[in-house]
Amino acid sequence: MLQLTSNMSEWPDERLIFPIRHVDLRVTEGPHPYFLAERDKIAENWAQEILANPALYDGRMMLSRAVHIRDGVISGEAHIVRFSTFLLWRKTRPVTSAIHLFALPVIVSSDGAVIAIRMGRHTANPGRVYCAAGSLDPEDIRDGICDMDGNMAREVMEETGLALSDADSVSGFHALHDRGVITVFRSYGFSATAAELIERIAGHIAQDPDPEIDEALAIRSADPGLHLYQPFMAPILKWVFKNRR
Template structure:
């Protein structure tokens, strides 16, 4: 199977069957010395980095509106080296986005803090899948989305209206799995709440909220995968909630 899915097109996804393999990812197994040396340099540049645990794919395919794949828990330091060696690595990255839609139909994204790897970049509040996001070995995409949004913004999406299905966009840099989450408050109120949450945090992960009001409202620092998601939302062609 390895990696067999259309690239650079938004795909409807009815189910995500990505399972956690307990074995070492071959990329981590075969690159221990390089991982350690790269991590030393990364820590010199950004001492606040933490070598936690994330997951990295060894296979992903799109079959009958389903994403089917296999992933392995790896050190964050492994992920950081992989980012510089994506081609021919035998590994890919998948992550999830809760597309936060305000009551006035604006989107609310975030700008990452200066101490993070993606400093200044804009995307929907998100983080890599971690072992905690798996249930009996199967990834729980919504748990990851709700957890990450809460941790970064203080917004609880557990009672929000979610879209009836997922979507996915796979590019050379990774595969984003996304779903709309609608809340009643207008975007300005959501941004105010996020700002208050950031002010209460000793070490906030994000710099602040970013409101996107239409398909042409593209902020500086926008991550490359975000433009197609923004255009998809405002086109209204796939309204699902």
């Protein structure tokens, strides 16, 4: 049985990439304790958020708690919450109350580029650049456990039209954490070139009546100042390009 709080004192250092063998994130029924404690502030913040961006959608997603990292295994509990709950948590980062864990598929073209996307201005991450991914949500629950691979395949298909099953090679899982956000990632090597992959994604965006992304990008450098990256991208890009040599 999990303890009530995370064993954060035993976690690897922040922004340090480490290998993992398994993610055991079990779904717990009932409201997240963070939501119960902050529901009034969550509602107030959501009213401000949608006033600034009416396009935001208060959909359902998974927010974790009691996360443990030990012996190559990440384990924890996840509750279904509304996106509005996560938005307040993201602003304040009370890591003793909740942890945001998500999966990131890193697509690498045959000519060595990391394929990323730039989020649209109407989204919750306007202009941010990162590999196509999204929060775990109820569609990703399999037998009471969050399915990392299923989530990555679904998000990539929805956002880019690419099928991760078409990859010629798939790495093992690695992870890093930063201020209560745990990014679990693995790389997918494609036989197509960066230009070919970007062309496919552009076609998908053109056919989507309400695309979340503005464009796809081929990243060939670990330079952290090249784009407006999400914080987790810089160490991951450095790791990917270092390990491809």
